[in-house]
Amino acid sequence: MIETKNLHRSYRIGRKSIEVLHGIDLQIQRGEKVFLCGPSGAGKTTLLYTLAGLERPQQGTVEIDGKDLYALRRKQQARFRNESIGYVFQNYHLLPELTALENVAVPGAIAGKDLMEDAMKALERVGLKDRSDHLPAELSGGEQQRVAIARAIVNNPKVLFADEPTGNLDSRTGSEVMEILMSLAEEHAVTLIVVTHDVNLAKVGNRTLVIQDGSIHSGDL
Numbered sequence: 001m002i003e004t005k006n007l008h009r010s011y012r013i014g015r016k017s018i019e020v021l022h023g024i025d026l027q028i029q030r031g032e033k034v035f036l037c038g039p040s041g042a043g044k045t046t047l048l049y050t051l052a053g054l055e056r057p058q059q060g061t062v063e064i065d066g067k068d069l070y071a072l073r074r075k076q077q078a079r080f081r082n083e084s085i086g087y088v089f090q091n092y093h094l095l096p097e098l099t100a101l102e103n104v105a106v107p108g109a110i111a112g113k114d115l116m117e118d119a120m121k122a123l124e125r126v127g128l129k130d131r132s133d134h135l136p137a138e139l140s141g142g143e144q145q146r147v148a149i150a151r152a153i154v155n156n157p158k159v160l161f162a163d164e165p166t167g168n169l170d171s172r173t174g175s176e177v178m179e180i181l182m183s184l185a186e187e188h189a190v191t192l193i194v195v196t197h198d199v200n201l202a203k204v205g206n207r208t209l210v211i212q213d214g215s216i217h218s219g220d221l
């Protein structure tokens with residue numbers, strides 16, 4: 001489902017260039033649940049964003065479902081992301097002036113589709129039907145993340161990327177959110193890639209990749 005070849009990503013700060021990904025080759029099968037672990041600053045988020053079509057590598061390719069992501073024109077890439085990929089971020093990234101239901105319907109609105117009915121179903125799947133008219137500020141952190149998960153799955157994506165989805169939650173709420181994410185991914189055979197520093201959470205996946213100094217060192221924790 002996902003294949004990368006020789007991925008390099010570096011950042012330039014003034015005259016200094018820091019290479020964060022040193023030629024990553026990776027294959028992830030359809031329906032796999034992969035956790036990216038590793039120390040702070042190792043390049044987990046950078047790899048996730050590069051895989052997810054959010055950060056162009058300086059070298060190398062990312063293929064998702066046979067599509068060479070960074071070879072697509074900008075509009076095609078945006079459409080592919082909208083139709084095939086779901087995103088969950090640590091800080092939820094909900095629009096504060098929209099209700100939970102409206103937030104979940106946003107990907108549909110971007111695609112010019114009315115997904116209100118699907119949005120309500122997605123909210124139901126994360127157990128938040130009765131909070132549909134709440135604004136994000138009127139929801140707990142765990143509930144906000146569940147809204148974000150509902151938004152990520154509303155389009156039935158093939159791949160779901162999550163960057164520290166439990167990073168702002170206490171451990172019990174974090175485990176609940178991770179369970180919801182895993183069971184939705186399982187139910188819909190979605191390929192799931194999750195960045196986490198919590199090795200205990202990572203144990204529920206099929207595969208763990210440990211990133212250190214910009215390379216994948218091993219799959220063992």
Ligand SMILES: Nc1ncnc2c1ncn2[C@@H]1O[C@H](COP(=O)(O)OP(=O)(O)OP(=O)(O)O)[C@@H](O)[C@H]1O
Nearest residue numbers: 011012013020039040041042043044045046047197
């Ligand atoms: N936009 C940027 N500009 C410059 N340097 C960056 C940028 N984003 C990340 N970096 C640097 O790249 C390195 C890897 O960052 P990244 O966020 O991918 O690490 P991480 O493993 O996700 O860390 P953490 O667990 O702390 O979130 C870090 O040294 C960071 O300072």
